[in-house]
Amino acid sequence: MLLSATSASWRSANPFLVKAPVQRKLLTLYGIALAVVLVDQAVKYWMVAELTTRFDGLATVGARLEALYGTPPAEAFDGLHFRAKRSVTLSPDFLRIRYAENTGAAFGLFRGMPSAMRGLLFHLVSIGAVVLITVYYLRLSTSAPSERFARLGLSLVLGGALGNYVDRLARGFVIDFVEAHWHDRATWPSFNAADSCIVVGVGLLLLDGLTRRERKAEVSPGG
Numbered sequence: 001m002l003l004s005a006t007s008a009s010w011r012s013a014n015p016f017l018v019k020a021p022v023q024r025k026l027l028t029l030y031g032i033a034l035a036v037v038l039v040d041q042a043v044k045y046w047m048v049a050e051l052t053t054r055f056d057g058l059a060t061v062g063a064r065l066e067a068l069y070g071t072p073p074a075e076a077f078d079g080l081h082f083r084a085k086r087s088v089t090l091s092p093d094f095l096r097i098r099y100a101e102n103t104g105a106a107f108g109l110f111r112g113m114p115s116a117m118r119g120l121l122f123h124l125v126s127i128g129a130v131v132l133i134t135v136y137y138l139r140l141s142t143s144a145p146s147e148r149f150a151r152l153g154l155s156l157v158l159g160g161a162l163g164n165y166v167d168r169l170a171r172g173f174v175i176d177f178v179e180a181h182w183h184d185r186a187t188w189p190s191f192n193a194a195d196s197c198i199v200v201g202v203g204l205l206l207l208d209g210l211t212r213r214e215r216k217a218e219v220s221p222g223g
Contacts, residue, residue, distance in 0.1 A: 022138060029137045029155055036159025040194040041166060044068075047177045051099040052082040069170040081173065093183050100176040100190040126165040133158045146211065153204030156197045163194030 048068060049055050055064045077083040080101055087098035137154050140147045167174040176190035 021142075025138055025140075025142055026134070028142070028151070029134065029158065032152070032155035033159035033162060036156060036194070036197050037163045037166060040160070040163035040192065040197070043193045044167070044175045044177075047097070047099060047175065048082060051084055051086060051088075051097070051177065053085050054082040072171045072173075081171070087179075094180065096179050096181070097177050098179045098190070100179070102174040102176050102190065103172065122165070122168055126161060129161050130158065147208065149204045149208035149211065153201040153208060156201030156204065158201075160194040160197035160201065163197070164192075 045064070045068060049064070054067055058064045058067060072081040075081055080099070082099065082101070084099040087096055089096045133154050137151065140151055140154075142151070164174045174192065174194075176192045176195075178192065178196075179190050180188040
């Protein structure tokens with residue numbers, strides 16, 4: 001009895017102790033985000049192996065990882081750090097897989113900004129995104145089915161943002177490989193798995209907003 005009371009008193013007096021429901025929420029959010037990061041990095045590893053010469057002559061996974069996450073060589077191959085060796089055409093008129101590097105944000109945003117300012121901006125945005133998404137996620141209910149879109153959407157956005165942030169921390173540029181185009185006349189900026197997760201996550205958040213608005217409209221006449 002005394003031990004239980006002492007433990008409860010210590011928990012209430014310790015501001016750094018996270019309650020169990022909050023722990024479960026954080027584990028879900030960060031668990032999904034971590035899974036997205038791992039998948040994103042695995043796909044980028046695969047694309048570098050298949051589309052560039054970066055891993056040529058490297059027999060072990062350790063050596064390849066060092067080449068992927070270590071200091072990259074200076075730009076030397078058509079403006080790329082890693083020499084591209086081939087591309088894969090999925091649809092001649094619409095879609096191909098081609099290695100690309102992006103020093104900007106998603107879809108090439110802020111690429112023209114000076115590197116020092118760009119690096120500071122990305123650090124601030126990435127840290128801010130983690131904080132804001134975590135706070136918003138903790139305000140959601142884990143038991144309400146109506147908020148499932150928001151919960152999954154936030155997790156995907158966080159994972160996608162962190163996946164690209166890993167690239168920027170490791171080598172200063174993000175690896176892209178999906179190139180959508182219209183008969184080679186109009187080309188959408190190259191993107192990757194992390195960007196795709198961000199887009200899907202934002203779409204789920206928009207869907208969550210629409211369903212919330214519909215529920216309010218249904219309740220208001222009778223309320």
